[in-house]
Structure formats: structure tokens, C-alpha cells
Amino acid sequence: MKLLLTLLLCLLFGESTEIKEPTATKIFDVHLHGSKGINEQISELKKAGVYKIAISSSWEQQEHYRKNTDIKILYGIMFPCPNGKVPYSLQPCFTDKKEWPEIHWVETQIKKGKINFFGELLTQYFGISPSDTTLYPYYRLAQKYNIPVGIHTGGAGPNHGSPNFSWELGNPSLLNQLVKDFPTLKIWIMHGGDQYFREAIELMKSNPHVYADISVLCNPEIVPTDRFTSTMQAFMNASLENRLLFGSDNAPIKAAINAVEKLPFLTNEQKEKIFYKNAELFFSQPN
Numbered sequence: 001m002k003l004l005l006t007l008l009l010c011l012l013f014g015e016s017t018e019i020k021e022p023t024a025t026k027i028f029d030v031h032l033h034g035s036k037g038i039n040e041q042i043s044e045l046k047k048a049g050v051y052k053i054a055i056s057s058s059w060e061q062q063e064h065y066r067k068n069t070d071i072k073i074l075y076g077i078m079f080p081c082p083n084g085k086v087p088y089s090l091q092p093c094f095t096d097k098k099e100w101p102e103i104h105w106v107e108t109q110i111k112k113g114k115i116n117f118f119g120e121l122l123t124q125y126f127g128i129s130p131s132d133t134t135l136y137p138y139y140r141l142a143q144k145y146n147i148p149v150g151i152h153t154g155g156a157g158p159n160h161g162s163p164n165f166s167w168e169l170g171n172p173s174l175l176n177q178l179v180k181d182f183p184t185l186k187i188w189i190m191h192g193g194d195q196y197f198r199e200a201i202e203l204m205k206s207n208p209h210v211y212a213d214i215s216v217l218c219n220p221e222i223v224p225t226d227r228f229t230s231t232m233q234a235f236m237n238a239s240l241e242n243r244l245l246f247g248s249d250n251a252p253i254k255a256a257i258n259a260v261e262k263l264p265f266l267t268n269e270q271k272e273k274i275f276y277k278n279a280e281l282f283f284s285q286p287n
Ligand SMILES: [Zn+2]
Pocket: 120, 152, 153, 190, 191
């Protein structure tokens, strides 16, 4: 019926008779933050085809998400927090208002099943390298429990409120030492390195277990289509189609999905990998 209708419309309006493939309806959004209107946020995501999300926010806000059973949710833990606060929203990361969560407390939460990944790691906002050894006890814990670690890279928007933020610390090549010291740790480069995407690609090429999410890059309100297109082309040319993860970072969800849909060089199979298949493997498989 739909086919007949499409053909009829094409005949009536003289458009191409090429039938477009249906829009992807299965999305795993690996990069989301909290919202004041949780129910609205989740219903909007579901309408766009999102069935699973990986969320990071202040610990307190996360408790509100735990009451929502409408969508599958993986929970992250944000740290280290500049002055104890989540950048932009400036909510306290933890109830004790500290910058770093206490390591034994983190392990307890993992055992309780309340932490599914570490992230978004805020090292760039905090003013340290992701390979800073202050983080090593946390990485050891993540490795022990096979918990993925997502690290913010790239740049930042205005008014993040983090006094020690530095652009240079968003370079994914700073992960080299960490990757060397934790060869079995599951790591993903958040925002695909953004302006440092070439460095992200280099790191991923030599470390087959490192993944990247494409949040911010796929937000047409921040990154123009031609830049997103050439960045994605570079990832695909480096044969990284199995390690790219879709993330929205709270961008208008339909626009972010559409940005991927519109990439002319991606096959439907590659889109499915980016939209959910790679993420399912990354978050479930033992390393
Ligand atoms: Zn980020």
C-alpha cells in the first residue's frame, strides 16, 4: 500500500521513482546527559527510535532516571569534577560535593550494579591528561570489572564553568600512555576527538579495542554538514566502521540521526553498525 502510494505521488509530482530505504528505527544512544524533563526527554528519544541509552549526569539526578522503566538505561559516573561540579549545569557531581568519588564507594556501587560505565570522564575540563596516574586506581577498577570508560575529547561550548579547562588536553593522542598501561581496558573516545579526529583515528588504528562516539560531530547545530561528512569519511577510510558509536550528547535527536542517515557513502549495513550494533558489542562483550 505504501509502495503504491509512493509511486502515485511520484507520478503526480514528477519526482524520482527511486524508493528510499526506511529510516533506521533502532538506535542505541551512547552519549546522553541528564535533563530536567526526564519523561519528555525519554519519550522524544523513543519516538525517534532510541531503545537504549548510556547516561551520565550528577549522581543525584541519575537516581531519578532509575525510576524510569520506559527505556533501557546504562549508568555512568562523571569525574573528576571541577570544583565538584558537572560542567555547564554546575550541579554537584556527588552528594559530598567532592571532585573525585571515593574509590571504595565506586567499587561498592559497581557491585550493586549501579555503575555500568565510567564517563563522561571530565579530565579535559579538570585540567589533567587522561593518562594522569591519579586516574589509575579507577582504571584498575574498570579493568577488574570489565567496565567501559568514556573519555571526553575535543573542545567545549561556552560557559562550562571549569577554570582549568584546556583545549590541548582534548587531544586523543594523550590516551596513548593509558592504552599502553591498560591494554585490556575498554575505552571509548567521546566526540571522536572532534577537531583532533585525526589523532583519534591514529590511536584507534593501532589499538583495535578503542572505540569512538560521534556525538557533537553529528549535531548540525554545532558542526556543519561538510565538516561532519569529511570527518566521517576519514573514519571510514581508516576502516573503523566497526568501532563508531552513535551518540547525541542531548542534540535534537532527529537532527543527529538524520545527519548520519544523509551521509552518502554509508551503506545501510554500516549505518546499522553505527546506530546500535557496534554499541551492543562494545558494552556487552568481555574484552
Ligand atoms: Zn563531552
